[in-house]
Amino acid sequence: MQGTEQNRGTKNYKTSSPEIGKSENFTGDRSVVLSKKQLKKIRKNPLISGLYITDIGFYPNAKHHYRKRILGIKEHILIYCIDGYGTIKIGETEHQLEPNTFFVIHADNAHSYWASQKDPWSIYWLHFGGERSSFFTEHFSKVNWIKQSSKSRIDDRILQFNELLTALESGFSKENINYANLSLNGLLASFFYVETYRAVKGFSVTNPVDQAIIFMQKNINSTIKIADISQHVKLSESHLNKIFRNKTGTSPMDYFINLKMQEAIRLLTNQSLKIKEVAYRLGYSDQYYFTRIFTKHIGSSPGSFSKMNMHR
Structure with missing residues (x-):
């Protein structure tokens, strides 16, 4: 057998x-x-x-x-x-x-x-x-x-x-x-x-910033708010914002959006998915809102990015 x-x-x-x-x-x-x-x-x-x-x-x-x-x-x-x-x-x-x-x-x-x-x-x-x-x-x-x-x-x-x-x-x-x-x-x-x-990289799972990042990674396909993250790491929103910015140079929500956009790049690069499908996978019900966010953070629209990648 x-x-x-x-x-x-x-x-x-x-x-x-x-x-x-x-x-x-x-x-x-x-x-x-x-x-x-x-x-x-x-x-x-x-x-x-x-x-x-x-x-x-x-x-x-x-x-x-x-x-x-x-x-x-x-x-x-x-x-x-x-x-x-x-x-x-x-x-x-x-x-x-x-x-x-x-x-x-x-x-x-x-x-x-x-x-x-x-x-x-x-x-x-x-x-x-x-x-x-x-x-x-x-x-x-x-x-x-x-x-x-x-x-x-x-x-x-x-x-x-x-x-x-x-x-x-x-x-x-x-x-x-x-x-x-x-x-x-x-x-x-x-x-x-x-x-x-x-x-050797120096990460610590007991550090609330690292815990927050893990939480974001696990929820990359969802829509979460700063309140969800602060509740997960058991800190107030203001305190989390402060220590997160001190360590990463950006706010928790901007960091989360950047994670989503990096995942969007991977999906657009490695899979034959339409922009609407990529948006949906990342928790965006509105394709046009996703396009605006992507363009703001990446510097080109998802459509332009896909066309450039096809000719690499």
Whole structure:
């Protein structure tokens, strides 16, 4: 009987394995694959041979994404889901990924994976090898959660991923390859040592400002007022405004609106959604009001932003 690993989320968009699918070329995708010649040089370079990248990429809204490797590959595969849902199958067990989860497929393991048909995943992924890669196996072959909070540093991790991609996209010079592979150490540490990665940033869940930010993040799709936030952190509105502005340089409500606009940018960039749908997802019943807010905070209308992004 086929086994299934259940996740802690409330949604379940698990779908059966497709017979065929689309493995690459998604709108807005990025990917770099190093050649055999380049990898041969890397494996001879003592500076980076212990831990190195062979492939890396980003697939946004990866509809119909499907891969099946009967014999596996020689490197480990890390898949980091930032949006949507997908399934990874190892042997007879299926593991569902959802936002803020990652999974590492062990080298040489037969596997397949695919995006949900209803809500396809957006994923960062990389293939990595080297002698030191085997030291992380306790984190392999299971769904790993990155709990979202004000100290999660999710944006920092995504920035690291994008920096590695940019370095390799800029050309396969010795400097670029060395930089990307040395940076891989820090990227993997952000996944495998999450608590330390969070702690060094200096956030505190007991700090009322951080508590307020967590509350905002959890209610990004809702309409909340300063009274709701102050009640949550058990402070008066005036006192919360004061300490929040001292720490962030802005008011709680402006901060919340900025969070919403950053989420709007992500939705407009990574998904094929209409402006009305993005507004609705963020708790705005009036599309035109949402457009005014977006234009004020971002500097261009949602429509103009989407058109510019299409030509990048």
